[in-house]
Amino acid sequence: MALDDTRRGAARMRDVARVAQVSTMTVSRALMDPGKVSPEVRARVAEAVAAVGYVPNKVAGSLSSSRSKVIGLVVPSIENSLFASTIQGISDVLRRHDHQLMIADSGYSAEAEEAAIRAFLEQRVAGLILHDTTHTPDAVSMIRRSGVPVVENGTLTPEPLDMVVSYSNHDASRAMTQHLARLGYQRIAFVSLPASANQRSRDRQRGYKAALEELGHGFDPRLMLEMPPGLASGAEALLRLMEGGGHPDAIFFAGDVLAMGASLECARRGWPVPGKVAIAAFDNFDLLGHLVPPVTTLKLPRLEIGRRSAEVLLDRIQGRSSAAISVDLRFEIIHRGST
Amino acid sequence: MALDDTRRGAARMRDVARVAQVSTMTVSRALMDPGKVSPEVRARVAEAVAAVGYVPNKVAGSLSSSRSKVIGLVVPSIENSLFASTIQGISDVLRRHDHQLMIADSGYSAEAEEAAIRAFLEQRVAGLILHDTTHTPDAVSMIRRSGVPVVENGTLTPEPLDMVVSYSNHDASRAMTQHLARLGYQRIAFVSLPASANQRSRDRQRGYKAALEELGHGFDPRLMLEMPPGLASGAEALLRLMEGGGHPDAIFFAGDVLAMGASLECARRGWPVPGKVAIAAFDNFDLLGHLVPPVTTLKLPRLEIGRRSAEVLLDRIQGRSSAAISVDLRFEIIHRGST
DNA sequence: TTGTAAGCGTTATCAG
DNA sequence: CTGATAACGCTTACAA
Helix, strand or coil, X not given: CCCCCCCCCCCCHHHHHHHHCCCHHHHHHXXXXXXXXXXXXXXXXXXXXXXXXXXXXXXXXXXXXXXXXXXXXXXXXXXXXXXXXXXXXXXXXXXXXXXXEEEEECCCCHHHHHHHHHHHHHCCCCEEEECCCCCCHHHHHHHHHHCCXXXXXXXXXXXXXXXXXXXXXXXXXXXXXXXXXXXXXCCEEEEECCCCCCHHHHHHHHHHHHHHHHHCCCCCHHHEEECCCCHHHHHHXXXXXXXXXXXXXXXXXXXXXXXXXXXXXXXXXXXXXXXXXXXXXXXXXXXXXXXXXXXXXXXXXXXXXXXXXXXHHHHHHCCCCCCCCEEECCCEEECCCCC | CCCCCCCCCCCCHHHHHHHHCCCHHHHHHHHHCHHHCCHHHHHHHXXXXXXXXXXXXXXXXXXXXXXXXXXXXXXXXXXXXXXXXXHHHHHHHHHHCCCEEEEEECCCCHHHHHHHHHHHHHCCCCEEEECCCCCCHHHHHHHHHHCCCEEECCCCCCCCCCEEEECCHHHHHHHHHHHHHHCCCCCEEEEECCCCCCHHHHHHXXXXXXXXXXXXXXXXXXXXXXXXXXXXXXXXXXXXXXXXXXXXXXXXXXCHHHHHHXXXXXXXXXXXXXXXXXXXXXXXXXXXXXXXXXXXXXXXXXXXXXXXXXXXXHHHHCCCCCCCCEEECCCEEECCXXX
């Protein structure tokens, strides 16, 4: 009785095989590589699949073939919308190539990142994408031993684990600082997230200082601030700098939310921008452009970073490349009314 | 030779067993349920694990035990920051309970959602969280047959697949409309995303109309608009309504980005808010509060929805509950300067 | 083109 | 507390 399926639970390949009157191998072939099976049998199998409501078990498949179509991604924070674009880019490409995405959140901690990486390796993911570029020694050795391909994409790190797809935080920060100088600003302040927390902030600070040096501007510690993330934090940074004795004529916020907070605080106080002080930002092209005045910012290839990360990873996984490549994506300065 | 590991590839449990001079079952126990193994053996196993760099293979484990610690989540769009909070909430709870998260993106299409659900079921996830509440018939029957627990959380749907954790889009929209009326506004306009796209927009439209009816305000089609998402779209909606002959004295944007676009457009044109027109929004509590003037909005429990969704799902998976519960989380009206 | 047999690396089960 | 053995559901490798 072909349809006599009294078993509990999901149908297995064996059930399909029985109904289609072929072996499980033939079912497997009909599903994985239909060309290897006669059209007649292919049709019988398709029917049987529908009849029993068969959903292939990829867990068994992965174990048997030691291949997997799951990619693991670790971001510092899922909630931060900056990462959202990159995740979207990754997700788009993976879906097109029939792969799945597992996401974990490190909360900006290398220990949590290690735990996430371990969990992914336990799931035998086919590849990893890591936003951060600093990892615990154990994380590094686990990854090395496992042999899974890895893409890092938070900053263009000089010593990658494997592959990198990013832009240069250092160069972007330097370029914006120089841009402000070219516009005639003399006392350019710089606000970033704490450098201790991550390499991206450090790179941006270095870029700022490099530009000052090239410009012969001399570094004034009263013009450099580290702030926690948040809108309120940006407003506070603005006030601290304006009242701090450094007398900035422009402030470069290496963090989009900080810049937004500062811009809105100026609006609230009726301070003319750039009349009282110019404001420049890092990232978040869209929203900053709609503020009054629209804020000069760096346009970063967030979505593209995600896409390319997924692409180079898949290339490697599918054997189309073997190089430890480093992809430097372009940033752009968007000059607007705030400077 | 205990450390003579000339095999290629990752160490297996068998290798650990050999080094620790026990059977694989003992290794398995020492790892899964240390209490069942003598302290002495436990220590030997721990040593062996470290020595060979063993990373358990959960793929094999899942196949053998037919259990999995992976949860599948389908959201309409990863890039949309609204979902980001919910994802964060889910991720937090899952991590605490040692579970993994797989995410897929449906791009607001039920067919893509079905594909994502199929992929998750193929991976034999332990549970599903779906943001959307409308599904293809095939998706529904696949889920039913598989028996995996499901949480829907986009809106408080009256006919859930299984469990629901959400707030009532209908009630929230109605409450805001009534709030505006209580403030004295007579001609309250309503802008939402296209209702054809999803049930959330439909619920919000219904809520608006229900409030008008209760208030005896009569529905004026010139005061209702559907717009695509985006900042520019909000600005355009504002202009269309102000010039459209409906003469609104307040506009309720059932979409945070739309409201932001409108608010910024008013700032750009120097229109006093609420002098010329009042503005109210749906969601995105934080940023809207920093605009000038700060925008009245609904505060929705995005993060909490994520947390509770994960919690009820885990409760079910771990057998602590069996009910098809429906959790109604609270929203709040935040009254600010824009009204 | 199709089938048979032997794993893949764990855990369930039952015996000691 | 520990171990032997048989699954779990699929794919690889080889044979027909």
